[in-house]
Amino acid sequence: MPLIEFTDKGLYCTAGDFYIDPWRPVPYAVITHAHSDHARYGSGVYLCHHLTKPLLQLRLGNNSYEAVAWNEAVYRNGVKISLHPAGHIIGSSQIRIEHKGEVWVVSGDYKTVDDGISHIFEPVRCHTFITESTFGLPIYQWQSQSIIFEQIGNWILRNQEQNISSILIAYSLGKAQRILQAIESVTDTIWVHGAIWNTHQTLKAAGIHLPEVKRVTAETLKADLKNAVVIAPPGADGSPWLKRFNPYAVGVCSGWMQVRGNKRRNNADAGFVLSDHADWNGLLSAIEATGAQKVFVTHGFQSVLSRYLNEKGIEAAEVKTAYGEEEVEKEDTP
């Protein structure tokens, strides 16, 4: 029997009797990171990293949580479980499982480059690697963060010259914190949408150092929002909530901005190719570094990546999961 099976509830370890990122309620869930398609309601116990716990509390409320540090072993029925940095967002972890000398690693979502706020990705040797493939095509090759940050900074400065507010669309958990580094070098005041504010407060309380931000509320004076620099979640894009910033320009921060058609579909004034997922070369180098003999490819371009790996002599198969290509954002009140 394989160490991990693919069931209709999610990835299941029979020997240890636990699930990883299940999409239905289960008694014991090991969670890679706090994005809503990986961490869902209703499970009995959630095992996660210390930094993920407060985010799960924010998003899922009070549950039974077990928090561990990276590389700290937990045993279930003789199966050794440990978490290792995945570099995707704050607290995001790969799950390493060891049983009778056999090692499997579940990547969750990951990126291999250092973004300055999520702990850098740690390659973990294993026999079997279960990898994501969100950007598993060679057209997805990211430029370095510093170049993209410079683009964002210049865009804000250009908008300010023309007295236009700059609205940056970024996921409330992950991208929103990451781009603060780009924004704080060009402006003193950073405004955020309520959904981002909540995440921000949670992370600060957990001891993460982040720049000061101001929350946009119904009481915020329009005069204060002139020429503002604002971070808002994808749900706010195109909504009436943006009207208060008029005149404004919208810049979307996402790996999908790599392709013109996507940019045009988003109707954004600017697209910044900034992703929290590994690009094509990142995926290949991560897979190679594990030394795995067998690779399962999940959510994304799984058929392409697994075929490519097979042709390169790495045994691979695609697996269907319920993880999304993009995080589903809850519409929080602003």
Next chain:
Amino acid sequence: MSKSGLELFAQLIGELDSSTKTNDKLFALSNYFSQAPMPDRVWVIALFSGRRPRRIVGSTALQIWCAAQTALPDWLLAECYHTVGDLAETIALLLPGNTHSTDTHNLSYYIEALQKLEKESEETKRHFVITQWQQLHKDALFAFNKLITGGFRIGISQKMMVNALATSVQLDPSIIALRISGKWDPATTSFEALLSNDPQEKDFSKPYPFYLAHALEEAPQNLGDIEEWQAEWKWDGIRGQLIKRNGEIYVWSRGEELMTDKFPEYASLKNKLPDGIVLDGEIIPAKNGQPLPFALLQTRIGRKNISKKQLEEVPIAFFAYDLLEWQDQDIRDWPLEKRVHLLSNIVNNANLPHQLLLSKPIQATSWEELITIRNDSRSMLAEGLMLKRKNSIYQVGRKTGDWWKWKIDPLTIDAVMIYAQKGHGRRSNLYTDYTFAVKDGDKLVSFTKAYSGLTDKEFLQVDDFVKKNAIEKFGPVRTVKPELVFEIAFEGIAASNRHKSGVALRFPRILRWRKDKTVDDINTIADLKKLLALYGK
């Protein structure tokens, strides 16, 4: 450092791509027209008005060369292409691009260099293209590739281009529109000659910009007294202008394509029409003055050489409904009634009832009577009626008020989606191109594709469904669980032995997503055959 012509062009594409407002696009264009090198300006007008240079390298060759440069397998390159939906962009994304600054040339340099390669060997072409791929920056790579593959899909209407040019050229917008439509070769035309106040030679082929109508959404009674209006059949053909000047005949389509050579029938008009006239009308296949289905016209326009058999089976006529020029004089500001009166004299005098017909105004004394007549449109092989104010002048472009198209409701059928494929352009990496089926006993039979009619949000939902419910994969096509039901609208139906279902639809599109229906509720092949028997003649 000042930018080269190609870099300026690449920047223009970037700006047009990322601007969401018409004014920003206009600003980017007029900015470009005021600073780009002169020969490049001419090429940009040409490229954005559909005059792409002759293609000298095929898609397959480009894919092979790119695969060799990037050491990627062919199938992976094909996957990338299906996702991006644009070969030029796919290649630009895959190639590393030059990260050092190197000298690049004007846009016209690259276009001319490519044109010179036309007769050269495949190896010479390959060498040139790969040299550019290695020398150009990533941003410029896309622009360069587009010069080979064409099809900018950049959303620049002729009107926007005219307005942008009008800011840097001292000419009336309608004159600019007149100049840039029509026949001119960007390789031999200078910017000054194209847009000068005093052209060196007269272009006898030049058509006028078409006057287009909006759809009538309200009751016709709201238009006022029917006596002030002229009604005509709205024919289902190709809108065109038939020009006789300087002893020659020219035929233009509304897409501003010179189509004279496609329709040898019109040559017989040369000796029968007076000089110095421009007719507006419909290019339609017709026998004995009766229109034939549009599907037959399509068998003619796709061909370079037309056989004798086709000329006999699908003869083309011109149904004229307006006169824009008479005795070399622009009469577009005359009232419609006067223009049509002159037109009917010209058509009668020509006396060529198989080639040139007058699209006669319909006589009706009340709107109610006209509504009854309109209900007969399908049997006339018309799409409905046109309503034109009798004293209207012939305007430029799509204008509200004086002309209305009043189409009949389309035919519809409920069908289930069975295949999906990713779209192009702004639909890249989204499953937006669908094939639909009706029931044939307990089987499903595909009968049409449709690409339009859903909102962006609905496309996202269907895309999500396809990704989760794909059954099999045939190249870029996915077979999906037959579950989603859509109401398909179409303008006409004809028998076809090219399609499994035995029918071909005219202008099929999605009317609405029938979330209230299941696959058990869809129409049958018998229903389609019934429509064919009713309307397929």
